[in-house]
Each structure stands twice: as C-alpha cells, then as structure tokens.
Amino acid sequence: MASPWVAMVVLVWCAASGGGVAAARPLVGGGGAGGTPKAPLQTSRPFNIAHRGSNGELPEETAAAYMRAIDEGADFIEADVTATKDGHLVCFHDTTLDATTDVADHPEFASRRRTLEVQWTNVTGFFITDFTLAELKTLRSKQRYAFRDRSYNGGESSRIITFDEFIDIAAGAASRVVGIYPEIKNPVFVNRQVRWRDGKKFEDKFVAALKRRGYGGRYMSPAWAARPVFIQSFAPTSLVYAAGLTDSPMVLLVDDTTVRTEDTSQSYDEVTSDEHLDYMREYVVGVGPWKDTDPYAEYDYWINDVGVDGLFTDFPASLRRYQEWTTARRKG
Numbered sequence: 001m002a003s004p005w006v007a008m009v010v011l012v013w014c015a016a017s018g019g020g021v022a023a024a025r026p027l028v029g030g031g032g033a034g035g036t037p038k039a040p041l042q043t044s045r046p047f048n049i050a051h052r053g054s055n056g057e058l059p060e061e062t063a064a065a066y067m068r069a070i071d072e073g074a075d076f077i078e079a080d081v082t083a084t085k086d087g088h089l090v091c092f093h094d095t096t097l098d099a100t101t102d103v104a105d106h107p108e109f110a111s112r113r114r115t116l117e118v119q120w121t122n123v124t125g126f127f128i129t130d131f132t133l134a135e136l137k138t139l140r141s142k143q144r145y146a147f148r149d150r151s152y153n154g155g156e157s158s159r160i161i162t163f164d165e166f167i168d169i170a171a172g173a174a175s176r177v178v179g180i181y182p183e184i185k186n187p188v189f190v191n192r193q194v195r196w197r198d199g200k201k202f203e204d205k206f207v208a209a210l211k212r213r214g215y216g217g218r219y220m221s222p223a224w225a226a227r228p229v230f231i232q233s234f235a236p237t238s239l240v241y242a243a244g245l246t247d248s249p250m251v252l253l254v255d256d257t258t259v260r261t262e263d264t265s266q267s268y269d270e271v272t273s274d275e276h277l278d279y280m281r282e283y284v285v286g287v288g289p290w291k292d293t294d295p296y297a298e299y300d301y302w303i304n305d306v307g308v309d310g311l312f313t314d315f316p317a318s319l320r321r322y323q324e325w326t327t328a329r330r331k332g
C-alpha cells in the first residue's frame with residue numbers, strides 16, 4: 001500500500017540565506033485600498049513561509065520583521081505563540097526573554113530571574129510567563145545572532161507583539177492575501193505556568209483568538225483561502241485537542257528523532273512511525289520536518305526533487321528571488 005502521507009502537505013525549513021544581505025525590493029504590498037479586491041494566495045509554487053518574519057534581516061517575531069517579510073513577497077508569516085502572566089497571547093519563540101530582548105538592562109526586573117523545568121531540562125532566565133503584557137511592552141527586541149545585522153535592535157517596531165497584532169499585520173497587507181502560520185508553543189509549559197480565570201486552557205485561547213478574527217474552514221476551502229492559516233505544534237495532543245475546536249488545518253512539527261515530545265514523552269522516531277502517523281492523519285493535514293542546511297541548492301532539492309508544498313525561510317526575499325529566477329528559466 002502507498003504511504004498514507006503521499007497526499008499530505010510537506011513543509012520544510014530552510015535556514016539558508018541564499019548568500020549575502022537581501023537587496024532592496026519594490027514593495028509587494030501597497031495598493032488595494034478603496035475596495036479593490038486583494039490578489040488571492042498563490043498556489044502555483046510552494047508557499048514561501050517567513051520564519052518568525054524576515055528574521056534574517058530584523059529582530060524575530062516583531063512587527064518590523066513581519067512587515068518586511070510581506071514586502072518581500074512571503075505567502076505566509078510564521079509565529080510562535082505563547083502567553084503572558086496575565087493571560088495575553090503574544091508572539092515569542094523562547095520560554096525566556098534573555099536571548100532576543102534587552103531584559104537584562106532593566107534593573108526593575110532583575111529579581112524575576114529563576115530556574116524552571118522546560119521540556120525535560122532545567123532552564124534559567126527571565127521567563128516570559130512571569131511578565132504581564134504591559135511589562136513586556138517596555139522591552140526592546142534584538143537579533144538572536146551576533147553575525148546578523150544589529151542595526152535594527154531596539155527599534156520602535158522591534159517590540160514584542162500580541163497574537164492579535166500579528167493577525168492585524170497579515171490582514172493589513174493591502175494588495176494580496178497573506179496567510180498566517182502560528183505555532184502552539186510549549187503548550188505543556190504554558191498550561192502549567194499561566195492560569196486563565198475562566199478555567200480555559202492555552203489551546204482554547206489560541207483557537208478562540210483565530211475564530212474571533214474569522215479564521216476557519218478546511219484546507220483550500222473558499223473560507224480558508226480568504227484567510228489562510230495553518231496551526232502547527234510539536235505536541236501531538238495539542239493538535240488533537242485543537243482539532244476538536246476548529247476545522248482549520250493542523251501541521252505536526254517533527255523534531256530530531258531522538259528528542260522526546262513535551263506532552264506524550266514519545267521520541268520523534270515513534271511520532272513518525274507508520275502507526276502513529278496513521279492515527280495523526282485524522283487530525284492534521286501535514287508534517288513539518290526540520291531542515292537546516294544551505295542556500296539555493298537546498299531550495300532546488302526540496303522544490304524540484306522532493307516537491308514540497310512550502311518552505312520556511314529566515315530570508316523570504318531570497319526564496320522569492322530563487323522562485324522568480326527558476327520560473328523564468330522554465331518559461332525561457
């Protein structure tokens with residue numbers, strides 16, 4: 001029998017920059033005001049998914065990084081969604097603020113530093129779940145890596161944003177439909193650290209936020225195409241639970257095979273067994289294997305040899321240029 005995954009969506013991650021800093025590009029956004037319908041999501045090429053925004057150029061998961069990604073032609077903007085101490089959903093990758101904000105320069109928060117267990121490891125730092133949204137808004141974000149351009153660190157548009165503000169940025173793209181690709185981040189940890197007064201869980205709040213903004217509908221349905229979304233998580237039970245709340249498409253993320261899931265304690269080797277994937281396919285439309293190697297050869301491999309449905313990239317402009325060149329070459 002054919003693999004049950006043949007018909008499924010495969011989305012891979014590319015850390016590749018395509019070499020060098022992206023050159024300035026004409027804006028893809030702009031126009032579309034005054035009732036002009038937006039151009040639909042393109043479906044003729046693999047999706048260009050801007051990983052944490054255009055984070056190769058600007059501090060990750062900030063308004064600046066997401067707006068740049070849209071200008072550069074990303075089909076989807078990707079975010080890690082977590083929660084604050086007072087229950088607001090925000091876009092942020094790590095459980096701690098240390099690597100990508102200036103929290104260490106704020107003496108008023110010095111006493112917040114502590115150690116907690118996160119996914120089978122003790123982590124020490126300033127946990128985002130120990131801060132209110134108002135406190136987080138006083139911090140400035142910065143580039144994670146020293147080798148990347150730091151000139152935008154601390155900029156006015158380089159602050160932590162809420163999940164709603166993230167949705168506003170995608171919805172605000174004037175001339176075309178831009179999709180969102182939010183991850184239910186560290187759900188076991190977040191549900192342990194954050195309590196909502198109404199007794200709801202993180203996953204409930206996450207799905208409710210999407211539904212409030214009109215996201216819903218099966219993959220490629222007209223409702224989905226109007227507001228494209230993929231919900232992703234490394235935690236299989238979170239996706240199964242969320243699948244009971246919405247018909248939006250889910251993507252199961254797959255880590256290194258030896259890593260254990262945070263919720264079921266299975267290794268990703270077990271998660272990707274035929275038996276488990278057979279079970280999960282009832283709930284998810286695709287899998288997202290992690291991939292981390294180099295530039296255009298990598299795009300070529302995944303797009304032309306494997307035939308993936310989408311690529312995650314830190315450099316949406318670079319992937320866009322690659323797709324423009326190769327499309328021209330094919331027509332040529």
Ligand SMILES: *[C@@H]1O[C@H](CO)[C@@H](O)[C@H](O)[C@H]1NC(C)=O
Binds near residue numbers: 117120121122
């Ligand atoms: C984390 O630290 C605590 C306190 O020292 C310890 O009891 C616990 O076993 C540690 N957990 C891990 C996963 O290392």
